[in-house]
């Protein structure tokens with residue numbers, strides 16, 4: 300479970316964040332549980348105990364009436380409102396009629412039955428204000444920027460189990476409304492939360508003025524869209540007319556004092572006028588509790604869905620990030636996106652590319668620009684390849700098989716991770732392009748030797764040893780999430796007994812850190828490399844070099860290629876950005892072997908900068924996982940092709956028609972200050 304801290308004033312909700320799905324359900328028949336005498340007996344004891352401290356007694360006939368429990372209603376709504384394969388981070392259950400609080404038992408239960416195991420609250424407030432307060436809560440969490448999906452449930456029951464001291468208007472049936480919030484997917488209409496307010500009014504004269512003020516206010520749309528509908532609760536509609544200028548007015552059913560306006564809103568969002576989908580503009584929601592003189596107001600801004608085409612078709616690598624985020628569960632997303640400690644090296648990798656300016660040459664024949672290159676004897680259509688990343692089946696059922704097909708389709712190099720969730724043999728069977736096998740130095744040398752042998756037999760072209768993980772970086776997001784690899788995915792190339800700890804979730808720590816400490820040998824040194832080189836004829840590549848000294852040692856100890864990498868900022872926090880380290884490494888190697896770079900490469904201009912500073916190729920880590928999550932093999936191919944097309948485009952505009960002409964004279968790279 301994740302927690303979010305709502306931000307202070309000022310943060311804005313993304314314009315794409317709002318209601319994505321609206322569902323309403325009436326429960327005309329008594330709950331199935333009511334017919335169960337054991338359940339009713341227990342409920343009688345529970346409610347009697349609950350009411351006693353308030354000086355209330357259980358109405359003897361209450362439990363015979365039927366009705367529905369909040370938990371049952373909520374569960375039915377969840378099933379309808381949350382699409383298959385999606386999950387929810389925050390669930391708020393609002394109940395509007397004064398009744399027995401759905402206590403901890405209900406919210407705990409709901410947090411288990413709702414996909415995603417969301418943080419769950421039950422909210423009530425003055426009379427009908429509960430649902431508005433819940434909406435404010437959802438909005439505040441959304442403003443914190445980390446809330447992917449939230450579910451608001453508004454429920455009411457047709458009976459009170461006790462004799463209330465104050466006369467309250469009871470609903471004529473049990474009903475519930477569910478609103479699913481999140482960043483809209485391509486093709487979905489935006490329905491954004493505008494202003495929400497709840498307040499006590501000394502007199503009823505103030506009602507119309509408050510409504511007019513909401514009508515006149517911007518409501519947060521930024522564009523001042525004209526209100527098209529006002530939905531008023533029954534008690535309010537009996538006292539005021541809807542603000543002048545509203546195109547349509549609606550009043551809620553008097554038999555639904557709690558869910559009334561929410562019931563209308565759900566109908567409006569689901570069907571819209573004449574079933575044509577909601578019209579663009581603003582929906583004003585207002586409800587009034589007569590006994591408590593409490594007014595609640597909210598505005599929902601309905602967009603017209605313009606611009607969906609752009610959202611549906613990613614045109615750059617970063618578009619895949621946005622789309623992938625909607626498809627990947629929060630803890631897995633954190634595992635992928637996160638870095639070590641303060642994550643300053645993650646951002647440093649990106650910022651280093653911002654300090655590059657290009658020096659274009661003109662009047663050069665760029666009618667064809669060739670991105671083809673050669674690496675350790677293999678021809679590649681592109682110098683943009685796939686960095687080793689673990690457990691691809693966490694983001695797509697095809698896992699590394701999809702990645703191999705995508706890389707092959709793009710003519711790109713694919714470095715398979717030691718922690719791949721398919722065997723290297725199965726991956727190689729699907730790969731059109733060259734594969735390298737990545738390894739960590741395992742404590743069990745016989746396992747390492749076996750892997751090298753299998754990689755060679757499967758047709759891998761090189762062994763790549765990652766040298767920046769003597770222990771795992773302190774990845775705070777994973778520790779906070781108690782992250783572990785779920786039971787459906789595993790490191791297919793290793794014996795399950797060797798990886799058991801990677802699956803053991805433990806609050807406050809990352810299972811991967813525990814597993815790495817168990818499995819990886821932190822005592823290896825340069826002199827051990829000779830042993831590894833002896834295990835096969837495959838060339839040895841070292842990944843994780845950031846200094847000229849280590850680059851020279853790598854060459855001295857037989858490395859046939861070097862990857863300048865800080866593991867995407869996931870290991871030593873504060874380490875140099877890779878682009879900043881590149882020239883030093885290239886100079887130290889002095890042409891003895893090819894130098895590759897990864898970390899923060901997000902497009903063709905970045906690739907161009909790295910190649911100009913001396914890299915033979917660049918590798919993409921996270922972007923390949925975004926592509927895989929969004930479109931399987933096709934998504935991986937598209938990410939690689941987008942970066943390659945951008946590279947060819949940059950080469951054309953910079954007057955460098957082939958990679959040999961992409962040299963240091965093509966860029967100015969300002970050092971980090």
Ligand SMILES: Cc1cc2nc3c(=O)[nH]c(=O)nc-3n(C[C@H](O)[C@H](O)[C@H](O)COP(=O)(O)O)c2cc1C
Pocket residue numbers: 634635636648686687688689716717718737765842864865866867868869897898899900918919920921922
């Ligand atoms: C989710 C994830 C898993 C990774 N797993 C491995 C791995 O198994 N072996 C490895 O050498 N590097 C691993 N890396 C590091 C990448 O190979 C690469 O260095 C880094 O992702 C490049 O930075 P970028 O993500 O900004 O492109 C992983 C990175 C990520 C994001």
